[in-house]
Amino acid sequence: MRILVTGGAGFIGSAICRQLVAGGAFVVNVDKLTYAANLRSLDAVSGNSKYVLEKADICDRKALDAIFAKYKPTAVLHAAAESHVDRSIDGPAAFVETNLIGTYQMLEAARSYAANLAPGEREAFRFVHVSTDEVYGSLGSDGQFHEDTRYDPSSPYSATKAGSDHLVRAWHRTYGLPAVIANCSNNYGPYQFPEKLIPLMILNATHGLPLPVYGKGANVRDWLYVEDHARGLITLLQKGRLGESYNFGGDSERTNLTVVETICDIIDRLQPGAQPRRKLITFVTDRPGHDARYAMDASKVRRELGWSPSLDFETGLERTIAWYLANAEWWKPLRERVYGGERLGLK
16 A cells, blocks of 8 residues: 555654554655644654655645655545644634645545546545544533534634535545545544643643643543554545545543543652642633534444444553653653643634
C-alpha cells in the first residue's frame, strides 16, 4: 500500500503514520506544519525508507496534483484539520479555509487522480475522511449518536467539519469517488498538543498551576485512546464500505470534572506533591456554545470491521500521564514558545 496521509504531523495523523509504517505500508505525509504539527511525533519513522514528508498546504491544488502524480497513492487518509473549538471561536476563518476549502481541494485532486488510473487500480483506490462526533451537536442525559443522527453543529469548528463531511458524501454520490467517513469521539494519548483538555491539565498539575474547568465541569465526553482510533482508521481503509460513515467511540463517558480529578489523583500517586492536585481545580466562565454531552454508538464498526478499543479509559489515561512525565523534551518547547496555557475562545 502507498498511503497519502494529510496532517500526518498532527496528533491523530502521526499515530496513523507510525502504525502504517510499522505495518509495512509506504506513507506520504502531506502537512502544512502549522502550530499544532510536531515532527518530533514522527521520530519513530522519520528515518524509514517507507516514510516521506511533503510540506504542503491542502488548499494548494497545484501542490496536491504534483504529490499525487509523484507518489501514485493507492489510498488517502485525510486527517488534516483545524480542530480546537476554542481557537475556532477566536478565529473561524482558518477553520473555513482548512476544513472546507482544503477538503474540497483534496476531493478534487483525488477525483482527478483516480479518473486516470487503470481500471483495477481505480477500483482499489480509497479516500477515508477523518471527522468528529461534534458534527452531531449536543445530547441530553441519555441516548447516543448513530451514523444516521441528524447533523446539528454548535461551533465554527464543528460546523466546518460537518460541511466537509457533506462534501465527501456528495463527491461519492455525484462523482463516484470511493470515499468513507469516520466520525470519532474525543481522542487522548501521547503527542497531543497541550491546548487540549487532558495534556493541559497534566502539565498544569505537574507544575502546580491552576486547573481551569469550564462552567461546573458537568459536560460529558466519550474518550478514545488515539492508538485505538488510528488502528480503527487503518481497518476502515481496508474493509469499510464505500459511501458509508462509521462512528468510533471509546465507550468511556466522563464529565470533564471527573477527567480532571482522575488526572490529579494519578499524578499525586506517580509524582506526590505538597498538596493534593485537586486543590488546583478552578471553575471558570463556560465556553460559548458548549455542548452538554457526546456519546457514540460504535456498534456498526464493531460489527462490520471487528474493531473495538483495546484500552479502558483509566489505563489509557495513566499511560498518557506517564508519557508526558517522561517526555518533557517533546512538550517543553511547545509550552515555552507556542502555547503557554492561556485561555482561548472568549470572543
